[in-house]
Amino acid sequence: MQEGRPLTPTEVNRDLLRPILETPKWFWPAIAVCGVILLIAAVTVGYMINRGLGITNLNRPVVWGFFITNFVFWIGISHAGVMLSAILRLAKAEWRRPATRAAEVLTIFSLMTAMTMPIIHTGRPWRILYWAFPYDFARGIWPNVRTPLIWDPSAILTYLTSSTLFVVIALVPDFAVLRDRTTGISHQIYSLLSLGWQGNPRQWKLQVIAGVLLSALILPVFVSVHSIVSWDFGMAVAVKSWHSTIFAPYFVVGAVHSGVSAVAFVLILLRWAYGWQAYIRHEHIDALGRLLVVVATGWFYFFVMEVIFGIYGREADEIAVRALQFTIWPISAWTFIFVVTTYFIPVALWLSRSARRNLWIMSIACISVNIGMWLERFLIIVPGLANRQVFTFTWNMYSPSIPEIIIVTATFALVTMLMLLFSRVFPLIPLYDIKEGEILKTEIQIGRRVVPATYRED
Amino acid sequence: MAKRPLLGLFNNANSAADAGDALKGAGISENDYDFLTDAPYPEGAFGEREEKHRLYLFPFIGAILGLTSGIMITSMTQIAYPMVTGGKPILSLPPMAVICYEGTMLGAILFTCLGIIFESRLPKPKLGLYDNRITEGFIGVLVNTDESQHGQVEDLMNRSGAIEVKGET
Amino acid sequence: MAEHSTSHFPADTWVFPQSNQVVNEVMERTTKKSKVFVALLLISLTLLALGIIGFVIRLTGQGLSDYSSWGYYMAAFSFVFMITSSAPLVAVAFRFTKSHWRRPLSRVSELFAIVGVFNILLFIPMVIVLPSIANPDFVPGAHGELAARRAIWLGSSGVPVGAPGLWNILSLAGLAITSLGILWLSLMPDLAQSKHAVSGFRRALYGALSGRWYGTKRQWIQQKTGLCLLGGFYFMLVVFVHFVIVSDYAMSLIAGWKDSILPPLYTIIAFQNTLGLLLIILFVLRKWGGYREYIGMSLFWSASKIMLGLSLLWTYHLFAFFMTFWYGRLEVESSILRYLMFESYSVIFWTNVLFSFFFPFALMVWNPIRKTAWGPALAGLSALVGGFLFSIRIFVGSFNAGDIYALALSKVPPPVFPDIWDVFMVLGLIGVPLLVYLISIKLLPVMSIWEIKEGSMYQKMDKLFRGEYLVVAKPE
Amino acid sequence: MVSSRVDHKWGMVVDLDRCTGCQACVVACQAENNLPINDKAAFLQKRAFEWIRIERYWEGEYPNVKARFIPIMCQHCSNAPCEPVCPVYATYQSDEGLNVQIYNRCIGARYCINNCPYQVRFFNFWHPTWPASFENYLNPDVTARSRGITEKCTFCVQRLRRGELKVERTEGGRLNDQNMAERNFMPACSQACPTNALTFGDQMDKSAKIGPYFDDVNAHDIHHEHDRTTRSYLLLEELGTKPNVIYLKKIDQYPLGEN
Numbered sequence A: 001m002q003e004g005r006p007l008t009p010t011e012v013n014r015d016l017l018r019p020i021l022e023t024p025k026w027f028w029p030a031i032a033v034c035g036v037i038l039l040i041a042a043v044t045v046g047y048m049i050n051r052g053l054g055i056t057n058l059n060r061p062v063v064w065g066f067f068i069t070n071f072v073f074w075i076g077i078s079h080a081g082v083m084l085s086a087i088l089r090l091a092k093a094e095w096r097r098p099a100t101r102a103a104e105v106l107t108i109f110s111l112m113t114a115m116t117m118p119i120i121h122t123g124r125p126w127r128i129l130y131w132a133f134p135y136d137f138a139r140g141i142w143p144n145v146r147t148p149l150i151w152d153p154s155a156i157l158t159y160l161t162s163s164t165l166f167v168v169i170a171l172v173p174d175f176a177v178l179r180d181r182t183t184g185i186s187h188q189i190y191s192l193l194s195l196g197w198q199g200n201p202r203q204w205k206l207q208v209i210a211g212v213l214l215s216a217l218i219l220p221v222f223v224s225v226h227s228i229v230s231w232d233f234g235m236a237v238a239v240k241s242w243h244s245t246i247f248a249p250y251f252v253v254g255a256v257h258s259g260v261s262a263v264a265f266v267l268i269l270l271r272w273a274y275g276w277q278a279y280i281r282h283e284h285i286d287a288l289g290r291l292l293v294v295v296a297t298g299w300f301y302f303f304v305m306e307v308i309f310g311i312y313g314r315e316a317d318e319i320a321v322r323a324l325q326f327t328i329w330p331i332s333a334w335t336f337i338f339v340v341t342t343y344f345i346p347v348a349l350w351l352s353r354s355a356r357r358n359l360w361i362m363s364i365a366c367i368s369v370n371i372g373m374w375l376e377r378f379l380i381i382v383p384g385l386a387n388r389q390v391f392t393f394t395w396n397m398y399s400p401s402i403p404e405i406i407i408v409t410a411t412f413a414l415v416t417m418l419m420l421l422f423s424r425v426f427p428l429i430p431l432y433d434i435k436e437g438e439i440l441k442t443e444i445q446i447g448r449r450v451v452p453a454t455y456r457e458d
Numbered sequence B: 001m002a003k004r005p006l007l008g009l010f011n012n013a014n015s016a017a018d019a020g021d022a023l024k025g026a027g028i029s030e031n032d033y034d035f036l037t038d039a040p041y042p043e044g045a046f047g048e049r050e051e052k053h054r055l056y057l058f059p060f061i062g063a064i065l066g067l068t069s070g071i072m073i074t075s076m077t078q079i080a081y082p083m084v085t086g087g088k089p090i091l092s093l094p095p096m097a098v099i100c101y102e103g104t105m106l107g108a109i110l111f112t113c114l115g116i117i118f119e120s121r122l123p124k125p126k127l128g129l130y131d132n133r134i135t136e137g138f139i140g141v142l143v144n145t146d147e148s149q150h151g152q153v154e155d156l157m158n159r160s161g162a163i164e165v166k167g168e169t
Numbered sequence C: 001m002a003e004h005s006t007s008h009f010p011a012d013t014w015v016f017p018q019s020n021q022v023v024n025e026v027m028e029r030t031t032k033k034s035k036v037f038v039a040l041l042l043i044s045l046t047l048l049a050l051g052i053i054g055f056v057i058r059l060t061g062q063g064l065s066d067y068s069s070w071g072y073y074m075a076a077f078s079f080v081f082m083i084t085s086s087a088p089l090v091a092v093a094f095r096f097t098k099s100h101w102r103r104p105l106s107r108v109s110e111l112f113a114i115v116g117v118f119n120i121l122l123f124i125p126m127v128i129v130l131p132s133i134a135n136p137d138f139v140p141g142a143h144g145e146l147a148a149r150r151a152i153w154l155g156s157s158g159v160p161v162g163a164p165g166l167w168n169i170l171s172l173a174g175l176a177i178t179s180l181g182i183l184w185l186s187l188m189p190d191l192a193q194s195k196h197a198v199s200g201f202r203r204a205l206y207g208a209l210s211g212r213w214y215g216t217k218r219q220w221i222q223q224k225t226g227l228c229l230l231g232g233f234y235f236m237l238v239v240f241v242h243f244v245i246v247s248d249y250a251m252s253l254i255a256g257w258k259d260s261i262l263p264p265l266y267t268i269i270a271f272q273n274t275l276g277l278l279l280i281i282l283f284v285l286r287k288w289g290g291y292r293e294y295i296g297m298s299l300f301w302s303a304s305k306i307m308l309g310l311s312l313l314w315t316y317h318l319f320a321f322f323m324t325f326w327y328g329r330l331e332v333e334s335s336i337l338r339y340l341m342f343e344s345y346s347v348i349f350w351t352n353v354l355f356s357f358f359f360p361f362a363l364m365v366w367n368p369i370r371k372t373a374w375g376p377a378l379a380g381l382s383a384l385v386g387g388f389l390f391s392i393r394i395f396v397g398s399f400n401a402g403d404i405y406a407l408a409l410s411k412v413p414p415p416v417f418p419d420i421w422d423v424f425m426v427l428g429l430i431g432v433p434l435l436v437y438l439i440s441i442k443l444l445p446v447m448s449i450w451e452i453k454e455g456s457m458y459q460k461m462d463k464l465f466r467g468e469y470l471v472v473a474k475p476e
Numbered sequence D: 001m002v003s004s005r006v007d008h009k010w011g012m013v014v015d016l017d018r019c020t021g022c023q024a025c026v027v028a029c030q031a032e033n034n035l036p037i038n039d040k041a042a043f044l045q046k047r048a049f050e051w052i053r054i055e056r057y058w059e060g061e062y063p064n065v066k067a068r069f070i071p072i073m074c075q076h077c078s079n080a081p082c083e084p085v086c087p088v089y090a091t092y093q094s095d096e097g098l099n100v101q102i103y104n105r106c107i108g109a110r111y112c113i114n115n116c117p118y119q120v121r122f123f124n125f126w127h128p129t130w131p132a133s134f135e136n137y138l139n140p141d142v143t144a145r146s147r148g149i150t151e152k153c154t155f156c157v158q159r160l161r162r163g164e165l166k167v168e169r170t171e172g173g174r175l176n177d178q179n180m181a182e183r184n185f186m187p188a189c190s191q192a193c194p195t196n197a198l199t200f201g202d203q204m205d206k207s208a209k210i211g212p213y214f215d216d217v218n219a220h221d222i223h224h225e226h227d228r229t230t231r232s233y234l235l236l237e238e239l240g241t242k243p244n245v246i247y248l249k250k251i252d253q254y255p256l257g258e259n
Helices: A009-021 A027-051 A066-077 A079-090 A100-121 A148-181 A184-193 A201-234 A247-274 A282-312 A316-326 A331-350 A359-386 A402-425 A431-440 B013-025 B057-080 B093-119 B132-136 B147-159 C003-007 C019-031 C035-061 C067-096 C100-110 C112-129 C165-194 C200-210 C217-249 C262-287 C297-328 C331-342 C346-364 C374-399 C420-443 C449-458 D024-032 D040-044 D132-137 D157-170 D177-183 D188-192 D211-219 D222-227
Strands: A441-446 A449-456 B003-010 B033-036 B139-146 B164-167 C459-464 C467-473 D010-015 D053-059 D066-072 D091-093 D099-101 D121-123 D150-152 D198-202 D245-248
Touching: A009 A148, A009 A402, A009 A431, A009 B132, A027 A100, A027 A402, A066 A079, A066 A100, A066 A201, A066 A247, A066 A359, A066 A402, A079 A100, A079 A148, A079 A201, A079 A247, A100 A148, A100 A247, A100 A402, A148 A184, A148 A201, A148 A431, A148 B093, A148 B132, A201 A247, A201 A359, A201 B093, A201 C297, A247 A282, A247 A359, A247 A402, A247 C297, A282 A316, A282 A331, A282 A359, A282 C217, A282 C262, A316 A331, A316 A359, A331 A359, A431 A441, A431 A449, A441 C449, A441 C459, A441 C467, B003 B013, B003 B147, B013 B033, B013 B139, B013 B147, B057 B093, B093 C297, B139 B147, B147 B164, C019 C165, C019 C449, C035 C067, C035 C420, C067 C100, C067 C112, C067 C165, C067 C217, C067 C262, C067 C374, C067 C420, C100 C112, C100 C165, C100 C262, C100 C297, C100 C449, C112 C165, C112 C420, C165 C200, C165 C217, C165 C449, C217 C262, C217 C374, C262 C297, C262 C346, C262 C374, C297 C331, C297 C346, C297 C374, C331 C346, C331 C374, C346 C374, C449 C459, D024 D053, D024 D188, D099 D150, D157 D177, D177 D198, D188 D198, D211 D245
Parallel strands: D010 D245
Antiparallel strands: A441 A449, A449 C467, B003 B139, B003 B164, B033 B139, C459 C467, D010 D198, D053 D066, D091 D099, D121 D150
16 A cells, blocks of 8 residues: 555656746745845845944854854755755665755755855955955965864855755756756757756666765765864864864754754645645655654754763853853743754654644644754854853843844745745756656555565665 | 667557567667666666666766865965964864865765766767657657668567657658 | 576575574574584683683782772773673664664674673672762862862762762663563564474573463564664663763763763764674674575675764764864863873774774775675674774773873873783673673574564565566555 | 064063052053044943953952952963964964964954953954044054954054164164163053053063063973962963963952951
């Protein structure tokens, strides 16, 4: 008894290409809404660049605030893509099929969004050219490779390039499908993109190998990216609560946690928006939920380690930071919300099968995880800075200003808009992957029970 | 005599595979016919020959190139303007290691992608004989033989259940 | 083209034993006397004897009051403990993921539960040896002295009751009990159906253990849920105990060492070593134990990928630790780096990295080698050596790091080399689990009969068009 | 950097026994280095500029209390945590032992501010402004920093440079305690200090007053602190930042509780 009815290739083409071949009527309004938000944000950024960072509420000692928090958050989301497509590909999990591309595309766009954050956060954004790129030949001064702020661009650009290529390579066969379904100018564009794909055994074999090989190659990059982001904090000796050896794996697991939840939510949205009930089925969301229980628990382990060894040292200044995080109002309230929304609420829900198969509950759980993870980054960055160590004259708290809130909100609109535009021109679910799944599907009869099975090439 | 292509369309994989066997029986070399599908059928599903490739070389070459460029850019930028920061050595290896690592991976991945394109013989400037129905689940058997054999090939395919056989128009 | 699929896979990649043969075959192999086995038994006994000699002499010599002379004992114990404690997890983990290739492996790993019981005995000396957390000769206002050394035991007023010794023993006992529970649950069906195939005390034993197992649907469901729950609980317990042991017996014995990544690092190398050991055992069983048609090549193939992953993961955690300390350059950090990595224990450290990362990686990165049986086993061996060196570096280092109640490591202590009695004790500590394990695989079936049968129910080779492929079913 | 020059390694000794917390150094620093006026708004925004600040601590319980003062300026660490984290080399260790900030390189990523344990780096959130009447009081030797960059104490490097040009180039001597004192080549804070609590000098100059203290600190590191013959100590010494500013402990004739 396979879940979901068998699908003919014609159906697959018709359903999955629908958003491309005919535009849904809610599409342009949605784009317009995002556009307006982005416009407001753009104006705010312009004003900020013109007047200076004074219009934020950053102060001394809290010189890193909402922007950096948001940067870490989006980098975190970007870890969904590889986590799903690569690991599940390597694990040959059948249920990956509809999820992979959406995840990878989310990776790309959230990475792009994340990169804007540190740029507008700098005091002189127009000067960042010689930050990330070795260009300043005139004075012979190149970027300082000793700083995490240079490791960041190198890792993020590597990750962005590789995941983009990952998606593009996997898109070629789907371009061929579009080439055969379109006419006129778009036909020419798609046939150009499809590179004259025929679909002979050799091409398919390499396509399949490419999936596995690239996954294996991107995995180490994906781990390195968030580790390096965590080292932006871990390398700082002056901020006691940041200088912790566990930060790298702690951040990576957290990123996977928030990222996979985000993907699950995006899948639910797609299913609802494009009517892909036959493709994104309950079993997929269910499997994601089960995976998330493991990821969340791993994350919780690292979180506990980080806190325990924070107080392990029994150093007054570090204890002070922990006290601020856990006992002093209002930060303590935020910490409570963060722990509950990141771990206890979602995991409690994910433990029950019926909850995992209820899309509403799943959406709530996934959103709650991401609220929590956003707070986590904020609660790592700001209290560490606010509660300056020994010099009591420089203690101070921080709360965001209106411009900061506007800009942070706009990043969500940006990602949404990019995803929508992508879905308008490229299929968000890999057609050939679904078709392959249909070909390999089979069943094993055991007594009266028919168990779903699949053919495996290995 | 010039070889010209002939495309047979089948609506199920078995008959396509039959056609393949028939062609092999008729003594047409395996390099002269090909199965066009809309999805990766498991290898050998049509009893076709196993495709050889050297894709695994590419990542290694790329990795080596990436590593060298990483080492060069990190060491040279530090030597070019030796400024002491935080009492760290001018050539601080651990930070260099991070960037060299990224360089290595980037090189490996770039070359892999090139390798995939190259090994799957893409891009093809001209698509050649093709049929849109292939991306709708039909299976095309593309034969490339002397025109003299076309008649024979055509009825071989028809006998193994081709719903249409067409040549270049 | 049936030979197609076999063309690029060796014939014994997947093996599906005959369900009706399994019981007899396994029992026949379990009861049969083999020279290899006797030889191993003798070796383990000699090792045990040496160990006892070494232990007695150390006990009468330095005694238990001076903890620093027990460094090598602790190192060897930690090595044995980290492997045997995480061994049952392998079975648990792959039952969770419903991987079919795990089936021959699960019992081999679960049997380590019996070894786990003896860990408690071996651990008792360490509990006595460990210096108290509170500084015995503490004078208020003394320069750079702490009232109590840093430890995870933070009571509201001083140190909680019984910490750490009592709690460590309790957690080890918890581990042993839980893993025995897992073993028993998974043994029940096998013993019930194989008690008629054996005679003598084995039959009595099987009868007693299998209890009232008839294999009703209800019993199967209960057994599966039980395994699931115990497994989950055991997993959390293992991670916690690793954290306790490594922070009590390593981190808090080096003044000023605050390193939150050490527990994960320890747990990961433990998993890597366990998998390595299991692969070696499976290799032996396959080659000399007569289980060739039970242990397919696909097992080694899949396991070696995980081996590769774990090796990379360990190196990554190690680098994260090193990077933070190197960049931070606090006084204490740089001295700890110099002590454990680059000066005192530099040779051991580099060898450790060589064996824990480079060799396994260099082997496992090649797909052709992953598809062999010897490759993964070799990688496993190298991982074991690496893990042993890791234990020596961390625990011997911590047991000889000078004043443990100081604020920070003021100077880098010299390395400590083992004397002959240390060597004896180490050998003995390796002999004990070996002996216990050998006995237990003679007593109990080393293959999980019911899982093997289940496996051949859900997998088969089948034709699709012209090719023949593996068909895998994943029941909910 | 100027070549063919006498080698220097600047340093300062702060005698807490002499400091009265009068804040003269703070004012002098503000005037010398073109710091924007710390008006009410600046303090309310928590964005005041104090290249040198006097930290005041209360010891004991009211009414039986004593005020303690510590002047804190950039410690010009030899292993400065702020330096390696700058992506554009905008701050580095000069060969005179100064921790220098290159204003026109700085992009304002503010990592250095986070990573300074002494909190002596300041970010220009706004473009600095002065009342019209102040325009002519600005020091022509010191650039006014634009918005969006980080700034900090320079040990009044402009005065040191002038001193080098005068004494070492034109008169061919060596810049030392004496001619610094006579011709005001020392930092403004130590010049302004009425009790001479801030002594500035050259560690490479054997005759310098600060010499013995630095020798003492160099001879006995943090683990042998109690072997030190002088009252010297370093701020947050356990961080291993190797500051070039030495503090001298206060000698309390009448400790609390005894009277």
